[in-house]
Amino acid sequence: MEAVDFLTVGFVQINNCFSGQSYLPYSVACLEAYARRNSPNSSRYRFLLPLYKRMPVHSAVESLVECDVVGFSLYVWNANISKEIARRLKARKPEIIIIFGGPQVPDTTEDFLRQNPFIDIAVNGEGEQTFLELLEHLPGRNWDGVAGVSLLDGAGNFVQTPKPPRLNDLSLLPSPFLDDLFAPLMQANPEESWIGLWETNRGCPFQCAYCDWGSATAAKLSKFEMERLKGEAEWFSRHRIGFIFCCDANFGILPRDVELAEYVAKLKRETGYPEALSVQNTKNATERAYLTQKILSDAGLSKGVALSMQTLDPSVLKAIRRDNISLDTYLELQRRFTLDKVETFSDLIVGLPGETYDSFAAGIDTLITSGQHNRIQFNNLSILPNAGMADPDYIRTHGLVTVNSEIINMHGAKVTGDDDVPEFQQLVVGTAHLPPDDWCRVRAFGSMSAFLHFNKLFQIPLILAHELSGVSYRSMIQAFMDVDAGTYGLLAETRDFFLDEARTIQRGGVEYHYSEEFLGIHWPADELMYIKLTAGNQLDRFYEEARLLLSSLLDGAPPAALDDALRLNRALIKQPFISDDTVVHLTHDIPRFWMGVRQGRVEPLSPTPVTVTIERSASYYADMQAWCREVVWWGNKKGAYLYTNHLVEKQLAGHY
Secondary structure, rough: OOOOEEEEEEEEEEEEOOOOEEEEOOOHHHHHHHHHHHOOOHHHHEEOOOEEEOOOOHHHHHHHHHOOEEEEEEOOHHHHHHHHEEEEEHHOOOOOEEEEOOOOOOOOOOHHHHOOOOOOEOOOOOOOOHHHHHOOOOOOOOOOOOOOEEEEOOOOEEOOOOOOOOOOHHHOOOOOOOOOOHHHHHHHHHOOOEEEEEEEEEEOOOOOOOHHHHHHHHHHEOOOOOHHHHHHHHHHOOOOOOOEEEOOOOOHHHHHOHHHHHHHHHHHHHOOOOOEEEEEOOOOHHHHHHHHHHHHHHHHOOOOOEEEEEEOHHHHHHHOOOOOOHHHHHHHHHHHHHOOOOEEEEEEOOOOOOOOOHHHHHHHHHHHHHHOOOOOEEOEOOOOOOOOOOOOOOHHHOOOEEEEEEOOOOOOOOOOOOOOOEEEEEEOOOOOOOOOHHHHHHHHHHHHHHHHHHEEEEEEHHHHHHHOOOOOEEEEEEEEEEOOOOOHHHHHHHHHHHHHHHHHHHHHHHHHHHEEOOOOEEEHHHHHHHHHHHHHOOHHHHHHHHHHHHHOOOOOHHHHHHHHHHHHHHHHEEOOOOOOOEEEEEEEOOOHHHHHHHOOOOOOOOOOOOEEEHHHHHHOOOOOHOOOOOOHOOOOOOOOOOOOOOHHHHOOOOOO
């Protein structure tokens, strides 16, 4: 490269966009902020505006071709497009320096570099100091003395230097927010609605095998100064950033996180912003986890508390190196939040090493029985490059079977952009303890659980049957999985649809079902089945078959009470094209009993007759597409598929 008076530096951190919102490219902004603050001669660098969202590859290349060096921040959702941009850029301008960093750059880098020869340097570990050192070595190409990099030298030999010690004093890192680095980008894109990425600490004391967080940060926790964080929170508020995603692995792990949550809540009360703060809850620190989440919930900054169990089986927890995290913490938090009328969501991962069909189904039963009636999100296990389970020995030991599956966001449209590159993930679709057929059964059992209980189609009868007769949730859901097609034709079709969707994923298909007819987006299997039953006018048939099946399982539940529960649940399910209110006469006070269970208190079922007026006219949908969007899609997270009514609404006050 010829000597120049200054070097032009480009950055690429491509994120997905959601509902017309784009993420501020925080990672590369940290690199730029550090270089500007710490370079002995920062005036020699001219930084271009970063590329922050997907665009045609040729357009990206054209915007970067004037650069002398380009830094790419690599993640699973942008790996392929980033590599294609870099490949074409290198072909267009061979002398350009291409640097890759980020979580998707594997720690064992040689194969990665040989497969992608257009990459000059890969950065392993934290990037701020390393990236500046690389810039300071330009325009020459002698990288001697730069720690934490991998490359192929002129003779094609692989060279990897040791990682530098982690930066424990985070006060050395300037804030891209407080240094106003995003101002030019925001001014150049006034039409954008921005999502903020916020980092209050670095590190994770846990090393779960499926996650690259702990392995990437070597466990020790470092924290940014409180005054800096308050200043950044004020920056979000001042710039009217509606949604903030907190990048911490364990928000609430530090005592000061309670104060930080209170400060963000104070800003929202005073300014209205931020509107929401999404955090990853800490593990084990029960009291602080409760306090921080309660503060966020009370302030309206959280639409629900995520309690990510992943599995409830002790042997699986050991296999994924998560047995140092107490499940009692999660169950206690769920109990307390339920009593406080704060919605929680649970996560379970499908296909974890050591999991069996029985242990997975038992975990769902435990969660529902302990009070999780709002939502379990069933996530398919994928292998990340630097996670513990990416190790070949781990894969062999646990018999992991994987497929490459195109990454499609839930409720994402089928976007076939000009000159785009699809992204793929490595999904686990079988293990030594979960053969491929059992994996499909597990995936389908999760879909059936969501369909019946969390989408609220059959929640009231399930709760009544469990509480009055002691029949387990697992056995009831299993009964829907085991139906005979000759007697239960529609239920069998539902079960078979869930199994077929699982097999499609197992063959390398996308995780969600695309429907051109319904909004032209990708639906989870359980939601699409709700839509299909509605569009085909088959809900009455569903309830008839479900009533017959459930009645065959019960021993001692009052038949009149069961009929009450079925009729109430059917009447409460939101449907399109219905404008008239309706009245349901019940022989038992089912609403009070049902909502009592949902709120963590089981009261005797009163045989008192009640009349429920359901205000369907207040939620009228004259258009099938609007119903799909506003009820099934937007109501997904809280399962808000039920009409409100005079009696139940009083119970629900402040609940959703």
